[in-house]
Amino acid sequence: MKGDSNTEERATSQLSVWLLPRLGESGQRQRAEILRTLLLALIPVSVGLALLVRLAASPESGWSNSHVLFGLALAAVLTSALALNRRGFYTMSALLTVLTVLVAVFAANHFTVSGAMEPLFTANDVGLLAYLVIPMVLAAALLPVQMFAAVVAVSLVGVLLVPAWYPHISPTQVVQGPLMFLVLVMLLLILVTNSLIRHERKQVADLAMSEDKFRGLFEQSLDPILLVGPDGCVREVNEAAVRLLGYSARDLSGRHAASLFADEAEGVVFGKRLVNEGSLREIPVRLRTRDDAVLDCIVACA
Numbered sequence: 001m002k003g004d005s006n007t008e009e010r011a012t013s014q015l016s017v018w019l020l021p022r023l024g025e026s027g028q029r030q031r032a033e034i035l036r037t038l039l040l041a042l043i044p045v046s047v048g049l050a051l052l053v054r055l056a057a058s059p060e061s062g063w064s065n066s067h068v069l070f071g072l073a074l075a076a077v078l079t080s081a082l083a084l085n086r087r088g089f090y091t092m093s094a095l096l097t098v099l100t101v102l103v104a105v106f107a108a109n110h111f112t113v114s115g116a117m118e119p120l121f122t123a124n125d126v127g128l129l130a131y132l133v134i135p136m137v138l139a140a141a142l143l144p145v146q147m148f149a150a151v152v153a154v155s156l157v158g159v160l161l162v163p164a165w166y167p168h169i170s171p172t173q174v175v176q177g178p179l180m181f182l183v184l185v186m187l188l189l190i191l192v193t194n195s196l197i198r199h200e201r202k203q204v205a206d207l208a209m210s211e212d213k214f215r216g217l218f219e220q221s222l223d224p225i226l227l228v229g230p231d232g233c234v235r236e237v238n239e240a241a242v243r244l245l246g247y248s249a250r251d252l253s254g255r256h257a258a259s260l261f262a263d264e265a266e267g268v269v270f271g272k273r274l275v276n277e278g279s280l281r282e283i284p285v286r287l288r289t290r291d292d293a294v295l296d297c298i299v300a301c302a
Contacts, residue, residue: 246290
C-alpha cells in the first residue's frame with residue numbers, strides 16, 4: 001500500500017548494517033604511513049647535506065658544486081615521491097623512493113672512488129657500497145616480491161661492475177668487502193620475506209574459513225542485515241532484509257543505502273555520522289519499503 005502523510009504504514013523492526021572494509025586497505029594504509037614518515041625524514045636530510053656542503057665544506061664552489069646540486073635533486077625527487085604517496089599512488093611512490101636511495105648510494109660511491117671525497121675517504125674506499133643494504137631493506141618492506149628481487153639484482157650487478165668502471169678498484173676489494181656483506185643481508189631478507197609470505201597466506205586461508213562461517217550466519221539470520229561498502233552502496237542483503245523492505249536482492253544490490261530512508265537527506269546525514277563515529281547502536285530511523293510504506297526501525301551499524 002502506498003502511504004502519504006496521513007496513511008503511512010508503520011512498523012517497528014530491528015535492522016543491522018555491516019560495513020565492509022576495502023580489501024587490503026588496512027595494510028596498504030599502514031605501509032603508506034610508514035613511507036610518508038620515511039620521506040619526511042629523508043627530504044630534510046638531503047637538503048641539510050646539500051646546505052652543509054654549500055655553506056661549510058666547500059663554500060667557494062657556490063651552488064654549482066655537484067654535491068650540492070645532487071643533494072637538492074634528491075630532495076626534489078623525494079618530494080615528488082611524497083606527493084605521489086599522498087595522492088594514493090603508493091607503489092609508484094615506494095618504487096621511486098627505493099630507486100632514489102639506490103642511486104644516492106652509487107653516487108656517493110662514485111664521489112668517493114673518483115677522489116672527490118678526500119681526505120674524508122680515500123679513492124680506494126668502496127665501503128659506502130655496503131649502504132646498498134638500505135634500499136634492499138626498504139624494497140623488502142615496501143615493495144612487492146618481484147620488485148624487491150629486481151632491486152636486489154640491480155644492487156648486486158652494480159657492485160660487481162664497480163671494478164670495470166673504476167680500474168683502480170680491484171675485484172677482490174669488492175667481493176671480500178661490500179658484496180659478501182650484501183649477499184648475506186640478501187639471504188636474510190629472503191628468509192624473512194618468505195616467512196612473512198607464508199604467514200600472510202595462512203591469514204588468507206583463515207579468513208576464507210571465517211568467511212564461510214560468516215556466510216552461514218548471514219544467510220540464516222532472522223534479523224534483516226545489509227552489507228554496505230565504503231562507498232555507501234549496498235553489496236549484499238539477507239533474506240530477512242528482502243522480506244522487510246520488499247525489494248529483491250538484485251534490486252537492493254548497488255543501491256545507495258541513503259535512498260532506503262524515508263527522507264534521503266536524513267540518510268545522507270546518517271551516513272556521515274557513521275563515518276565519523278565508526279559504529280552506531282540502537283539508532284531509530286525511518287525507512288521506506290518498495291510499496292512506499294514507512295517503517296520505524298532500530299538500526300545497529302558496525
